[in-house]
Amino acid sequence: MAEKAENSGKAQKSRNVERPEQSEAKAPDSSRRSERSRRAIYDAALALVGEAGYGRTTIEGIAARAGVGKQTIYRWWPSKAEVLLEAFLERGDRAAASDPALPDTGDLEADLKQVLRATVDELTDPGFEAPYRALAAEGVIDPDLGAQFARKLLEPGLQLYVHRLRAAQDAGQVDPDIDARTAVELLVGPLTHRWLLRTLPLTHAYADSLVEYALRGIAVR
Amino acid sequence: MAEKAENSGKAQKSRNVERPEQSEAKAPDSSRRSERSRRAIYDAALALVGEAGYGRTTIEGIAARAGVGKQTIYRWWPSKAEVLLEAFLERGDRAAASDPALPDTGDLEADLKQVLRATVDELTDPGFEAPYRALAAEGVIDPDLGAQFARKLLEPGLQLYVHRLRAAQDAGQVDPDIDARTAVELLVGPLTHRWLLRTLPLTHAYADSLVEYALRGIAVR
Amino acid sequence: MAEKAENSGKAQKSRNVERPEQSEAKAPDSSRRSERSRRAIYDAALALVGEAGYGRTTIEGIAARAGVGKQTIYRWWPSKAEVLLEAFLERGDRAAASDPALPDTGDLEADLKQVLRATVDELTDPGFEAPYRALAAEGVIDPDLGAQFARKLLEPGLQLYVHRLRAAQDAGQVDPDIDARTAVELLVGPLTHRWLLRTLPLTHAYADSLVEYALRGIAVR
Amino acid sequence: MAEKAENSGKAQKSRNVERPEQSEAKAPDSSRRSERSRRAIYDAALALVGEAGYGRTTIEGIAARAGVGKQTIYRWWPSKAEVLLEAFLERGDRAAASDPALPDTGDLEADLKQVLRATVDELTDPGFEAPYRALAAEGVIDPDLGAQFARKLLEPGLQLYVHRLRAAQDAGQVDPDIDARTAVELLVGPLTHRWLLRTLPLTHAYADSLVEYALRGIAVR
DNA sequence: GGCTAATCGAGACGGTACGTCCTGTCTTTGC
DNA sequence: GCAAAGACAGGACGTACCGTCTCGATTAGCC
Structure with a gap:
């Protein structure tokens, strides 16, 4: 238990990762995004969820394990769950592609x-x-x-x-x-x-x- | 999302809610339990989950809304989820009993x-x-x-x-x-x-x- | 350089340390205050300022060195400066008393x-x-x-x-x-x-x- | 309060503003320096300190207000304080010159x-x-x-x-x-x-x- | 007048600290 | 001896800046 602050409602979900051109406020420039960090975050997220469980996996923990600043996670994902979802998709795409x-x-x-x-x-x-x-x-x-x-x-x-x-x-x-x-x-x-x-x-x-x-x-x- | 510290694993702590007599360490005396507080906690828990969602419902919040000390919750339930489960059962028993x-x-x-x-x-x-x-x-x-x-x-x-x-x-x-x-x-x-x-x-x-x-x-x- | 957020303006200064009875919002109960923590915080604050300088002394650092939660500092003092001021007064009272x-x-x-x-x-x-x-x-x-x-x-x-x-x-x-x-x-x-x-x-x-x-x-x- | 990281000690970094010709590593070429940016930075720095106070004035804020990249400040000054000092001198020289x-x-x-x-x-x-x-x-x-x-x-x-x-x-x-x-x-x-x-x-x-x-x-x- | 190299605006990055919130424990006081 | 109250150590939250680095795009100064 002990979830702290559901981000539901903040709702800047699916911000501009996919459509960076139409953002209203302050979209990060995805062309300058670090591919290295992105992968490291996926790996760290999947590893930590596997080791400690979802609830005990923290953004700070992912950042530390990935050797990345926290802001780099907050810049590109609206929530811990979406990090994991994308990490999973990245992995799943390979699986799906292999046996369509x-x-x-x-x-x-x-x-x-x-x-x-x-x-x-x-x-x-x-x-x-x-x-x-x-x-x-x-x-x-x-x-x-x-x-x-x-x-x-x-x-x-x-x-x-x-x-x-x-x-x-x-x-x-x-x-x-x-x-x-x-x-x-x-x-x-x-x-x-x-x-x-x-x-x-x-x-x-x-x-x-x-x-x-x-x-x-x-x-x- | 954004859960803070999943209690997974911690949950099997005492479980003395149901069998308070055989506990190994220091079981509270359920005969002296305040029925008033128990009900207030159920009501507060269900209300808060309905209003704010599970993730934004906190033990402190339940205690405050119920007019109860935090310890009174920690004394009788091992986790936020079990409070909610019992609250739900309490309500559901009536429903089930009415149409068996x-x-x-x-x-x-x-x-x-x-x-x-x-x-x-x-x-x-x-x-x-x-x-x-x-x-x-x-x-x-x-x-x-x-x-x-x-x-x-x-x-x-x-x-x-x-x-x-x-x-x-x-x-x-x-x-x-x-x-x-x-x-x-x-x-x-x-x-x-x-x-x-x-x-x-x-x-x-x-x-x-x-x-x-x-x-x-x-x-x- | 690099000071982050001057507290000027927040102005909840001189909160209720001296007049705990008239507070409007949410005054901590000073009768239950931990004397042990108070002294540890003074010692840590003075030591860190002496070692690292004021600007490099952080609230987190004081808390860690004092073996205290950050909130215990934020509960009783409105700013790093006031912690140091009180720490200094505590020490100074003795000096002043010795040679009046x-x-x-x-x-x-x-x-x-x-x-x-x-x-x-x-x-x-x-x-x-x-x-x-x-x-x-x-x-x-x-x-x-x-x-x-x-x-x-x-x-x-x-x-x-x-x-x-x-x-x-x-x-x-x-x-x-x-x-x-x-x-x-x-x-x-x-x-x-x-x-x-x-x-x-x-x-x-x-x-x-x-x-x-x-x-x-x-x-x- | 709440200053973040005093630069004390770091300040004697390069000091190549005054002697750019003898630097050991990589001194910027002051002949190509943008006069426009220099003045904008002074103006922004003085304005922000006046409005928000020294502690709440940040390098990022000065850069943003001056319409300048952060690096342009870091390239020419070793600290926030020195930016302000020079900004002040620039202004003060006029005053001093007028009444010597x-x-x-x-x-x-x-x-x-x-x-x-x-x-x-x-x-x-x-x-x-x-x-x-x-x-x-x-x-x-x-x-x-x-x-x-x-x-x-x-x-x-x-x-x-x-x-x-x-x-x-x-x-x-x-x-x-x-x-x-x-x-x-x-x-x-x-x-x-x-x-x-x-x-x-x-x-x-x-x-x-x-x-x-x-x-x-x-x-x- | 074109070439080239450095500065520029911009902003992503790895970090650190912020001040807040909540956890689960412990202690005090009253009933 | 349970209960309300809440201080405590701890730790994660999400934010704000730090100082560094890397991008094109000007923009000098030298050929």
Whole structure:
């Protein structure tokens, strides 16, 4: 506990990192930004969250570990959470780029089971879990950050499922009247539910059951 | 964001709220506890979380608003999150007690749609949402609190669904080989997913779709 | 150089250390004040000013050296300068108490020469000089502090001279029409001038000359 | 209070403003110096010290107000105090040049009273007082700056008094055995004392008294 | 009259200290 | 002996400046 001052409301979020040309007040000049510092901050942030947890990770701590002045963090990010989000995206882009699509062997059930099992493994991987949980939790509270979290981190992954299901619909394996997006959530929603809320253990068997039940729900009648 | 010092790990300090008699060091005598202060603290905590958000709610603030010494809070709760959890339980017990079971009209689909729609309404009710989100987020990060959150707040509700589904199985409306618990998560998982992660709006139509898809998945073949 | 934020204008000076009963806003309860911390802060402040100079002495440094939280300093003093002023007074009270009057051997010139020579020695004593200069300089800039400096530190000493001169007037050694106070300043003004402004070295010979010239100026005609 | 980092000691850094040709490292080429910037900096420095006080005047503030880069200040001056000192000298040179000698009507007492009264007026003139006090205070703490302050600002003025007194000695109005320099300090020392240390108000009447007492002290016997 | 080198405005950088806020502990006083 | 009150050591917050460094863009002074 013991959070000090939620920045919600300050709202200079998403300031000008992406659109530096239209700022009204006092935008830093991103063309002169130190790439070295940016990377060092990402590394320090991810490392500290992994070691100490989100709540015990401080901006001062990140700055010190990165060998950077505090102002360099405050200049470019509006909050600790956004530092972590960008750090995560930077890392995630590589992962996403390396495997841009879900497998399609023609056997939808086998493909989905494989992917959901892999997701279970990822969500229980210690190195991945800590910062991801931290971000998710922060997004639960802060609508602004939550929206970014969903859009930048979650949606790209969900769209892969949507494409795979549409392919299955085209192949006549899934009811064409089904909304693919809702069907995707039928799969990943329960998984996320167990992971976030810790109601029951997250296992491969559970992943398999979900695929089976969900596919029955969306099968061609 | 901007939480200061996560209590993660510190939380399992004494836990003598529930078992004050076996404590090792110096348990306060709960028989002399001020009921007046306890209630005032709950009220203040819920009010402040609603007004300022979880992160901007402080123990000092709760104490001041409740007209109570800080030590009175530290004496009886190990963390800000647990104060809020108990405050919520206190309030929720009344709600749960007032309506202890899901409706059973014989029409499973109609019953579930009604309940899920009501859940959607509850999750988007401003007075309810703020502290509930705060607790959920805290539980996402803190395994200890998360376990309590799941056990005390979530499970009782989920069990109502399980009972209703078992009744439907007994009535031959649902495949008897289906695991009722997993089926429940097929319903509430996606709902929770949208609520927590804000991927898409949470609507009655979505609740209806979930019921339809899920029921097809668990229907008698 | 590089002073950061002069407190002039903030003006919550002389808050309630002396009159804790009439405060309007949020006066700390001085009856519960830690004597231990107070003394440690005085010691640390004087030591640091002596070692590093006034400008390089920081509140954080004083707090750290005294083993005290910063807030304990901010709670009781409005500025670094006032900490030092009180530290100095605490020390000075003992000195003043030990020798409450100027010598009176009947020979005014000899008495004054002795006292002024002693003053020269004091003003050039390294341990005494650093904090005294620091306070004087701060008082030069800050009218509020300067007034306190004059009233609490300077005036008591000047009054000793006034009494001695009045005794000399009563003894017929000094023109009774002379204003004793002005005569005192004729003696100590030039001394202070050389010390503060460093125009020329401060020596016993200079002290003697001042006494001679000044006594000629106020002698019985 | 709240000065941040006194530059004491750092001040003798390069001093290449006056001797740019012998520097060891990399002296800036003063022939290419921007006169425009130099004046703008002086103006900004004096204005800010007058408006906000010495402690709240920052190098960044001077640069911003002067429309100048920070480095332009750091390139040519070793400290904030020296900027102010030079700004003052620039202004003072004009004043000194316009009236290079004390009046000599033959009536020493009248001449001195006139000059001391004028000094009193100057020292209480708001526009003059703020930066002059600031410099004096800085010189009280920083020996290096204090020496410059005395040599460049004070001594020229004091020498005018010395010359006038020597003239009076030659005219047989003052004891020829008196040290003129000490006699000058007998006059201006007490005045400065009251001004710097704020013991009592600085008035024309006080100036007159000082002249009278001092002249009696140095009169021909 | 073009070349070149240094100064210029600008401002990002690694730092330090600020003064505030809150933590969790401890002590005093009253009930 | 719990409670209200609040002082305490500690530590992070976000801000303000420090003095250094690095960017183009003038702008000399020398060819």
